[in-house]
Amino acid sequence: MAAPGKVAAFRLPPLPTIGEIIKLFRLKALKQLSQNFLLDLRLTDKIVKQAGELKNAHVCEVGPGPGGITRSILSAGVEQLLLIEKDARFIPGLQMLSEAAPGKVRIVHGDILTYKMEKAFPKHLIKSWEDEPPDIHIIGNLPFSVSTPLIIKWLENVSKRDGPFFYGRTQMTLTFQKEVGERLTANPGSNQRSRLSVMAQHLCTVENCFVIPGQAFVPKPEVDVAVVHFTPLVQPKIQQPFELVEKVVQSAFQFRRKYCFRGIETLFPENGRLKRTEQLMMTANVDPTLRPFQLSMSQFRNLCNAYRKMCDEDPSLFVFNYREELRQKKMTRSTDQPEQTEEENQL
């Protein structure tokens, strides 16, 4: 569990409230960009505490908006704060905060999905992977349409030790739709267990810290919000390339309610599919009648290791794409078939 840090290690000079900043700079939340703001500084303090000890840390806040979480991060006594905000309307308000904490804040008007995190922090902060996490934290309350693709991208970065993880096992405290938070932390057998649970938990310690009710935001979103903390593991639970693990896990969950072999089958071309699926399940020692959400992490590890062995023996296997096979079959079927008569069409 992340050791909750202290806040209020640095006192900002008196500033307009976040509500006043919103009025002053006319920062109307844009519904089409899913903007929902946190104005209650006790709540933003609570989010920031989940990141752990931030005194003298280097922090990157993604999507600061009007700056509620930003204030709590500055109050925690950080050394440097990098803000990455896509919407230009927020920049003047963030500049006002930056002036209140001289020399501490760097503002980037940019998109976190394309921003190069390898250059975001000073090189002297780099820690070896096996060491304690570096004194670098990522914190953010982003729109859900951004936070979910972003965590998938960052999990791939964890696996490759690049992006924000070029500096070591950088910790992240991020918000998600409550249901996504539940999936990220779901255990085997749980209804919420999904592809996201396996991908996140094989690479990180994932902690669902607390839920913020929708009504705490302005304007109020349709859903509640989960605050989730990630610490990359020294040793991933599945030691195979990200793309391979993703392919096996995605295939397994393809038919969520069916026996897991139904999804696993889709790893193989039609010719020899059954035989190869049986071979994989036997080598991995996994009961083919388990449902995908019942599979443990070690069963996923065995499946990935056995699939890797088969791919090493037949390199054409990894590039096989089940959907492409289906598409091709559909196309051949439609070109092979004689044109239907009107009467047949009506049947």
Ligand SMILES: C[S@@+](CC[C@H](N)C(=O)[O-])C[C@H]1O[C@@H](n2cnc3c(N)ncnc32)[C@H](O)[C@@H]1O
């Ligand atoms: C849900 S609002 C939250 C604002 C603020 N963090 C808060 O809690 O009140 C999301 C913020 O992320 C910004 N944002 C959205 N997509 C982004 C992206 N791809 N890169 C950087 N910022 C983004 C929005 O402009 C907005 O300021």
